[in-house]
Amino acid sequence: MTSAVIIAVLVGYLVVLLAIGFWGSRESKDVKGYYLAGKRLPSWVIAFSSNATGESAWLLLGLTGMGYAIGVHAFWVILGEVLGVALAWVFVARPFKELTDRYDAITVPDYLTARFRDTRHLFRMVSAVVILSMVMAYVAAQLTASGKAFDTFLGTGYTAGVWIGLAIVLFYTAVGGFKAVAYSDLLQGVLMLGCLVTLPLVAIPAAGGWSGTMAALEAVDPNLLKPMGAFGLSVAGVASAAGFVAIGFAFLGSPQLLVRFMSARDRREIEDGGLWAVLCVIGFDVGAVLAGMAGRVLLPGLGDAETVLPEMAHMLFPAFFTGVFLVVVLAAIMSTADSLLILASSVVVRDVVQNVFRPEAGERTLTLLGKGITVAMGGAALVLALTEVRMIFWFVLFAWSGIAAAFTPVVLCSLFWKRTTRAGAVAGMVGGFVATVAWVVFFKERFWDLYEMIPGFAAGFACTIAVSLVTTPDPDAVRELEEARAAVGPVF
Amino acid sequence: MPLPAWLLLIVAVGLGLGLEVAFYRARRRDRCEAGEPEGSRGGTR
DSSP: OHHHHHHHHHHHHHHHHHHHHHHHGGGTTSHHHHHHGGGOBOHHHHHHHHHHHHHHHIIIIIIHHHHHHHGGGGHHHHHHHHHHHHHIIIIIHHHHHHHHHHHTOSSHHHHHHHHTTOTTOHHHHHHHHHHHHHHHHHHHHHHHHHHHHHHHHHOOOHHHHHHHHHHHHHHHHHHHHHHHHHHHHHHHHHHHHHHHHHHHHHHHHHTTHHHHHHHHHHHHOGGGGSTTGGGOSSHHHHHHHHHHHHHGGGGGTOHHHHHHHHTBSSHHHHHHHHHHHHHHHHHHHHHHHHHHHHHHHHSTTOSOGGGHHHHHHHHHSOHHHHHHHHHHHHHHHHHHHHHHHHHHHHIIIIIIIIIIIOTTOOHHHHHHHHHHHHHHHHHHHHHHHHHOOSOOHHHHHHHHHHHHHHHHHHHHHHHHOTTOOHHHHHHHHHHHHHHHHHIIIIIGGGTTTOOTHHHHHHHHHHHHHHHHHTSOOOHHHHHHHHHHHHHHOOOO | OOHHHHHHHHHHHHHHHHHHHHHHHHHHHHHHHTTOOTTOOOSOO
């Protein structure tokens, strides 16, 4: 009976996703339609879509697990993510939208190529290497989460869970393109928000109310209520807090998030969407951490902290809502996987095939190729997910960091520092990406486990600035940037 | 919850939200000063 109810909820959700896929297919007849929904999206869709894409299964399973394991110390993640989202919408989105519209850019490498007059396609090739390598790992981790979720909730077995998750994502992504991805993200973002706001509201009273929960946490481990956690005010504590804050700064320049700004109907949609986005991420993150903290009281001694959300769903809610929670976990997985697959597809089709090797290819051919690439990337991630069955959220954070460190420093310099040159930007992309990988492989364990995004960003900015200072920017590019900044006007 | 934890939570939420609210109010003020009706669309395509 319980399984039947859960399956009914799940089937209802999947039917809605498939309908969105068919509906979005009307927009995906050409390259701009397939990858940017024809630049016609309203503010609230962009806001929920960017947050749902940015968060992934890490939010529901990873961040609730952090609340469970380290308590108040996880508030540093909230600081970074809320600030990162706000800074992105207030400072980055409007000039980025203005410039990408002027260049008629469809992808972030498109924008960088036009902004820096890159006739040799260096940005496109470097971007392809960074995005394809990181997206593969990122999507594989999401499929791993899908396999675990289906197996935990419905007992399908891990392999079947991976296949089911991939089949659904591939269908609506390949058929419906970016429009289906964005609107399914909206649905998924609303579901995630509802779940993460409801869960602590039910769990905290069940754990003895606010005071009772805090007293119980104090009794379990006083460090759970300290901002610097078990580290105290030490170098390791500061490194840990800084790493948590840094997670949110990827919102400032990751291409899978920046394309949301490019897809906006106009600049005013961006001005209106920021408040939605910030309120949404506050609900996501505060809800996840508080739910995890309440879970520590309700379910002490869990072997794996990252199972606290499904365990609490089973414990606190009837079967129908257990089905809803399964749907929400899948929503988080799918909203990230779909966006990454379409990002990887856009890099291959738009940046490599259309602009480097086959400029003469027609729109229909390219759109079909894009759908094929989406399926092929999903297949490659499937192979990885089936051979690597561990839940690897550190890998999600690594891929999140690798993409962000390659793009964010360069995108920020390209928008706000007119002295940035083509050579500087290429050096910044390579430097940020290489530093991220090198930090994880050679240095991380020896330096307080400092999150790789910090050295990645530092190297990205340092390389961009140093090389730009010894080279000369294109005067036309400088003039265009000044015109665009003037058109956008001051922030306040 | 101890005071330092409350302070961290308030700063974590308030910093970004305050920035966004200030931006939103500034844009609304600009639109009012420009006489732009609520339904009209500025910016570029």
